[in-house]
Amino acid sequence: MQRRVIFDNKLLPYLLLAPQVAVTLVFFIWPAAQAIWQSVHIQDAFGLRSEFVWFENFQVVLSDPNYVGTVKTTAIFSVAVTALSLGVALLLAVLADSKIKGARAYKTLLIWPYALAPAVAAVLWMFIFNPEIGSLGRLLNRLGYDWDYRLNGDQALTMVVLAASWKQVSYNFIFFLAGLQAIPRSVMEAASIDGAGPARRFWSITFPLLSPTTFFLLVVDMVYAFFETFGTIHALTQGGPGKATETLIFRVYQDGVVNNDLGGSSAQSVILMVIVIALTAVQFRFVERKVHYA
Amino acid sequence: MATVDIRNVRKSYGQVEAIKGIDVAVRDGEFLVLLGPSGCGKSTLLRMVAGLESITGGEIAIGGRVVNELDPKDRDIAMVFQNYALYPHMTVFDNMAYGLKIRGIPKPEIQTRVAKAAEILELGRFLDRRPSQLSGGQRQRVAMGRAIVREPSAFLFDEPLSNLDAKLRTQMRVEIKRLQDRLGITSLYVTHDQVEAMTLADRILVMNHGVAEQIGTPLEVYQRPESLFVAGFIGSPPMNVLDARFDADGRAVAMPGGAVLPLDRPRPADAGRAVKLGIRPEHLALDAAPGASSILVELVEALGADTVVYGRLPDGESLVIRMAGLPSCREGDRLAVAPQPGALHFFDATTGRRLGEAA
Numbered sequence: 001m002q003r004r005v006i007f008d009n010k011l012l013p014y015l016l017l018a019p020q021v022a023v024t025l026v027f028f029i030w031p032a033a034q035a036i037w038q039s040v041h042i043q044d045a046f047g048l049r050s051e052f053v054w055f056e057n058f059q060v061v062l063s064d065p066n067y068v069g070t071v072k073t074t075a076i077f078s079v080a081v082t083a084l085s086l087g088v089a090l091l092l093a094v095l096a097d098s099k100i101k102g103a104r105a106y107k108t109l110l111i112w113p114y115a116l117a118p119a120v121a122a123v124l125w126m127f128i129f130n131p132e133i134g135s136l137g138r139l140l141n142r143l144g145y146d147w148d149y150r151l152n153g154d155q156a157l158t159m160v161v162l163a164a165s166w167k168q169v170s171y172n173f174i175f176f177l178a179g180l181q182a183i184p185r186s187v188m189e190a191a192s193i194d195g196a197g198p199a200r201r202f203w204s205i206t207f208p209l210l211s212p213t214t215f216f217l218l219v220v221d222m223v224y225a226f227f228e229t230f231g232t233i234h235a236l237t238q239g240g241p242g243k244a245t246e247t248l249i250f251r252v253y254q255d256g257v258v259n260n261d262l263g264g265s266s267a268q269s270v271i272l273m274v275i276v277i278a279l280t281a282v283q284f285r286f287v288e289r290k291v292h293y294a
Numbered sequence: 295m296a297t298v299d300i301r302n303v304r305k306s307y308g309q310v311e312a313i314k315g316i317d318v319a320v321r322d323g324e325f326l327v328l329l330g331p332s333g334c335g336k337s338t339l340l341r342m343v344a345g346l347e348s349i350t351g352g353e354i355a356i357g358g359r360v361v362n363e364l365d366p367k368d369r370d371i372a373m374v375f376q377n378y379a380l381y382p383h384m385t386v387f388d389n390m391a392y393g394l395k396i397r398g399i400p401k402p403e404i405q406t407r408v409a410k411a412a413e414i415l416e417l418g419r420f421l422d423r424r425p426s427q428l429s430g431g432q433r434q435r436v437a438m439g440r441a442i443v444r445e446p447s448a449f450l451f452d453e454p455l456s457n458l459d460a461k462l463r464t465q466m467r468v469e470i471k472r473l474q475d476r477l478g479i480t481s482l483y484v485t486h487d488q489v490e491a492m493t494l495a496d497r498i499l500v501m502n503h504g505v506a507e508q509i510g511t512p513l514e515v516y517q518r519p520e521s522l523f524v525a526g527f528i529g530s531p532p533m534n535v536l537d538a539r540f541d542a543d544g545r546a547v548a549m550p551g552g553a554v555l556p557l558d559r560p561r562p563a564d565a566g567r568a569v570k571l572g573i574r575p576e577h578l579a580l581d582a583a584p585g586a587s588s589i590l591v592e593l594v595e596a597l598g599a600d601t602v603v604y605g606r607l608p609d610g611e612s613l614v615i616r617m618a619g620l621p622s623c624r625e626g627d628r629l630a631v632a633p634q635p636g637a638l639h640f641f642d643a644t645t646g647r648r649l650g651e652a653a
Contacts, residue, residue, distance in 0.1 A: 184377060184379060186377055187379045187380070187382075189344075189346050189373075189375070189379065190373065190375060190379040190380075190381075190440075191381070192346075192367060193344060193345075193367065193371065193372065193373050194367070194392050194393030194396060194440070194444075195393055195396040195397050197367075205381060209382065292382070292383035
């Protein structure tokens with residue numbers, strides 16, 4: 001029973017669409033086009049002239065062994081962040097959905113981290129993990145564990161994964177909780193009468209019914225891990241030690257803003273864009289098939 | 295198959311007592327309907343039998359086994375929910391087979407059981423569909439099928455027809471009745487619809503404010519309501535209830551508006567007592583007999599098979615009359631009406647309980 005809205009005025013629909021189109025053009029299409037434009041140019045050191053070089057920038061980037069390392073780091077980082085933030089959020093949402101005292105306060109508290117700026121969040125994590133002033137960092141060292149994320153790359157990566165996941169848990173939690181609350185209670189009751197215990201109910205009823213939410217969050221979290229974790233990494237480790245926590249987006253910034261290699265940086269953003277588009281397409285093509293939309 | 299015994303069952307939510315001690319023994323194979331207005335506790339009682347609500351006090355036994363502490367899955371019951379509660383991501387077949395799979399029943403037997411249920415319920419063509427591709431009546435049947443395949447000790451129905459339109463509801467009502475006759479499984483059925491209660495039940499438990507007002511066969515409940523509440527709840531339009539008083543020697547009752555109705559059996563014990571007098575609309579007739587009351591007709595509803603007349607007694611109390619056939623009067627007419635002999639119900643003016651029959 002879909003009804004189409006008919007406009008008498010031929011111009012009005014375009015006028016109504018114009019703000020959205022303008023925003024997309026100015027903030028997405030234009031920068032993207034610029035990135036593509038610059039990715040096939042090399043600028044001189046002073047930014048006065050630029051020369052068209054076909055795909056030389058891409059060749060340079062892709063043949064750099066460091067770049068392959070960054071791709072690997074990014075892969076580990078984004079898979080870990082997505083899995084961790086989805087898993088923890090789902091667990092918390094299931095707990096918050098059951099009847100407990102103070103559920104409202106609990107839910108509110110869980111949503112707070114989302115409101116924190118990445119830099120502030122990073123400072124909080126530093127106060128926990130810094131080996132000299134961080135509570136947990138000092139404890140670890142006192143217990144004999146050699147903890148210093150400023151020297152140990154694996155430790156640094158673990159920490160940025162934790163910090164980045166922590167920020168995204170809130171967001172996932174809200175969606176999971178809403179998804180859980182949309183499952184009729186009687187369906188769960190029917191399952192328990194049918195003989196399903198709590199674990200079985202979760203895996204055979206709750207989880208499939210949550211799959212549209214999970215899929216949506218999977219896509220969002222992947223994009224988050226690729227792009228929006230820059231602030232967290234920048235504030236916590238600046239990509240170090242060495243290049244242990246340098247993700248693709250961080251390197252784009254590093255090469256473009258710090259090292260002034262606009263062409264190479266642009267080529268990297270184009271590659272990054274292609275990767276994310278490809279990943280999202282794969283998710284829609286293959287994962288979505290397993291999603292049950294009610 | 296099993297009996298269901300509910301013994302002095304209570305339910306409290308904090309300070310609020312929702313069910314205040316219900317006693318009923320459901321016989322093996324019996325169809326018991328829990329009838330009452332919303333909020334009377336009927337669904338809560340059913341959910342306590344199912345194990346979905348904890349029992350605050352008293353005991354529930356299914357097949358002679360006390361189930362108070364058992365999980366729903368261990369009570370050997372099947373439940374049909376108002377919103378069907380089908381698993382939206384499973385096909386009709388899987389919906390019905392889910393409970394059997396969990397219980398580890400071998401695949402071939404699941405196949406036969408589901409096929410049999412599907413045949414009884416005429417769902418054979420829909421086994422591969424999802425619930426979202428079915429109509430309301432079909433979903434309802436799947437919910438029934440899910441209960442049937444389990445072959446439980448008892449069926450619990452929680453207002454299963456409330457979400458259907460009127461025509462489908464009548465049709466499904468007949469199907470449920472046929473099914474229960476055929477399977478002979480003890481059933482508890484919650485509804486607020488008196489027609490469902492009257493047509494389906496072997497016995498009706500009428501509930502109000504967490505109390506059992508009356509337990510009896512549909513005709514007992516209709517013919518001998520134990521309280522004003524039952525009298526008003528069963529019957530459509532509801533029973534007329536008037537303030538009346540027995541005369542000084544208990545041989546007649548003074549109606550509001552002045553008429554004095556002689557009693558066919560005198561009640562000397564109640565002489566002079568003020569009572570609530572109940573008369574069913576269908577037991578009033580146009581009649582100028584002694585003791586007839588005069589009414590002013592305010593509204594006439596012609597329903598085809600019968601006619602409902604809304605009138606007013608001289609003192610302003612309203613009176614509803616239901617007559618067979620087409621209307622013979624119209625608004626503004628004055629009519630003389632009298633109850634059929636023996637059709638009067640007397641209730642205590644304060645407690646609302648039925649008064650004993652005249653000795």
